[in-house]
Amino acid sequence: MAREPLYKKAEAEMLRRIRSGKWPEGTRLGNEFELAEEFGVSQGTMRRALMTLEGMGHLHRKPGRGTIVARPAAPATDAPDIDRLRGPDGAALDLEVFRSRHASRGPGADEQALFGPGRLHDYARTLKSGGARFALEELHIPVATAPEASEDLPADLADILDALGLTASRVEDRLHAEETSMSDAVALSVDRHTALLCLTRVAYDSDGAAIIRQVLRMAGPAGYGVTLGG
Numbered sequence: 630m631a632r633e634p635l636y637k638k639a640e641a642e643m644l645r646r647i648r649s650g651k652w653p654e655g656t657r658l659g660n661e662f663e664l665a666e667e668f669g670v671s672q673g674t675m676r677r678a679l680m681t682l683e684g685m686g687h688l689h690r691k692p693g694r695g696t697i698v699a700r701p702a703a704p705a706t707d708a709p710d711i712d713r714l715r716g717p718d719g720a721a722l723d724l725e726v727f728r729s730r731h732a733s734r735g736p737g738a739d740e741q742a743l744f745g746p747g748r749l750h751d752y753a754r755t756l757k758s759g760g761a762r763f764a765l766e767e768l769h770i771p772v773a774t775a776p777e778a779s780e781d782l783p784a785d786l787a788d789i790l791d792a793l794g795l796t797a798s799r800v801e802d803r804l805h806a807e808e809t810s811m812s813d814a815v816a817l818s819v820d821r822h823t824a825l826l827c828l829t830r831v832a833y834d835s836d837g838a839a840i841i842r843q844v845l846r847m848a849g850p851a852g853y854g855v856t857l858g859g
Contacts, residue, residue, distance in 0.1 A: 643687075686699055725784060829843070
């Protein structure tokens with residue numbers, strides 16, 4: 630089993646102190662050197678933990694003022710709407726899983742940077758829309774987040790979250806283009822060198838932790854008519 634990184638341990642303990650009230654709003658923390666000595670880690674490790682907590686909104690770090698515990702964020706009353714894939718006519722795409730492979734495994738380097746060191750559910754699926762092969766999907770979910778993840782998850786991100794009983798506070802979307810490999814072309818029943826529109830969606834919980842990453846590689850030209858909308 631992979632060992633938890635030191636910065637994650639420091640981060641978890643600082644987060645515990647903030648949430649328990651031991652470090653209330655406005656508490657001024659020591660400098661990086663003092664905190665590193667207190668937590669028994671290097672200054673670089675402490676800096677990474679502080680940057681993570683600052684990005685999550687738990688700390689304010691200002692030159693000349695040091696590090697201060699921030700005001701707790703007000704809890705959201707409703708989960709945000711998760712955009713759905715829509716066709717050129719604006720209607721939500723009717724997606725279905727055509728082929729699927731599911732396994733549990735340890736994370737790669739980029740996955741560990743996103744999810745941490747725990748094991749992941751790893752799905753590789755072919756999706757259909759309107760009866761035609763539409764996209765190749767990669768889906769990664771931390772086992773700690775969804776221990777009982779089913780092999781029969783739906784295809785749309787919003788429906789996946791619902792099926793797992795998870796709530797996302799935000800979703801980051803990133804697009805880029807690729808060209809099919811020979812195996813991609815066979816899987817999608819398209820010509821070799823067909824353009825693919827690639828959409829990466831990462832859902833985060835209220836603590837800023839990644840809970841799902843979905844990568845869709847959609848076949849053009851149909852894929853290029855797809856938009857995102859609530």
